[in-house]
Amino acid sequence: MDHNAQYDTVIIGGGPAGLTAALTLTRYRRRTLVIESPAPARNAASRGVHGLIGLEGATPAELRSRAWEELGRYGLAEPLDATASEVTPMPGDGFEVHTQDGTTVWARNVALTTGVIDLHPDGVEGFAACWGQTVIHCPFCIGEENADRTWALVSDEPRYLGMAATAFKAWTGDTIAIAPPSLPDAQELRRDLRAKGSDLVQGEIVRLHHTDGDLHAVELADGTLLKRQTLLWPQQQRQVPLVERLAEHHGLRLAEDGYVIVDAGRQTSVPGLYAAGDLTGRTWEQGAVPAVAAGAAAADAIHFATLH
Structure with missing residues (x-):
């Protein structure tokens, strides 16, 4: 050139x-x-x-x-x-x-x-393998490719987490929210989500259990395993x-x-x-x-x- x-x-x-x-x-x-x-x-x-x-x-x-x-x-x-x-x-x-x-x-x-x-999270084993497949940032982009699976919405924003029960029903009837332990007003949000058929789980995600990027469980720092197939996790x-x-x-x-x-x-x-x-x-x-x-x-x- x-x-x-x-x-x-x-x-x-x-x-x-x-x-x-x-x-x-x-x-x-x-x-x-x-x-x-x-x-x-x-x-x-x-x-x-x-x-x-x-x-x-x-x-x-x-x-x-x-x-x-x-x-x-x-x-x-x-x-x-x-x-x-x-x-x-x-x-x-x-x-x-x-x-x-x-x-x-x-x-x-x-x-x-x-x-x-x-900016991907540090120290979450399996994140890179699942990113863009079963860990997604946008439901409008590949929600259809993750339809009819169990979802979790991962965030530290209470208003966004409050959408878990209702906002993604076009693709899934089973969505929970995962938030850090420090989330403010967590009890109130949890009650609201449970009343709508969802739930709020608090903890630090340390590992994603998957097969070639196909997620099947989320592991928290305390050892809790959440059976989830898709994470909506904006970065x-x-x-x-x-x-x-x-x-x-x-x-x-x-x-x-x-x-x-x-x-x-x-x-x-x-x-x-x-x-x-x-x-x-x-x-x-x-x-x-x-x-x-x-x-x-x-x-x-x-x-x-x-x-x-």
Whole structure:
């Protein structure tokens, strides 16, 4: 690759948001570079993407392969297998984008579609094997694939735990709540859940008993075994290092909970810098379908901004 190449837009991240933005910009005849880290994608553990018409159940790898086949028809989008390390606004116009392998390119606009980093719990044996299969963060993403099983909702938020008895009946008739021993007002919550046919169990999860990621029991620190087949366990998240550096050094505004703030056109607080996908939305707003919509919206905004 030409280390001094110039593009209309550099997209950082090759998931649903980034690839949709690339396709939209390509059809606007915009020369685009998609930089995607060679590290495993955040959704690599997913058994399939759901809710995208025509792609129901496609694995993340299949989705990317299909996307690049379609992008190849136009010849205006290029992939770069690298980790973006810096995005520097240039005086007057555009950005320099640097990667860890030493590549530097210039672009008039940059779209961040990096996703986020899930912060998995320390010391829970079996968590990694079950993550994305029977330990899920979003019932709307793979609740159907876990239907008719026994569930547990894991959280330290009383209001969220209070949903255990009723909110997930589309997929299961048997859900309990698991909370840490320090949960405030636990007795009141337990009474309420039991009155609705559910329950609250308190304890520290130390092990997930499973067979190749298929959960069958949750072990607590006191030795208690809870026979559960699916855990709805949303994880805390953080931005990737590139986004953190942009916030620290270049004025990229983040919300109080750490997500990137964008306007209706997906532009951030830095002119010419756009963001789409999970890095802009809380857990319940994340997923392939909203990411695709946001990627298209960002591409539209980028195109029309350059017409003025």
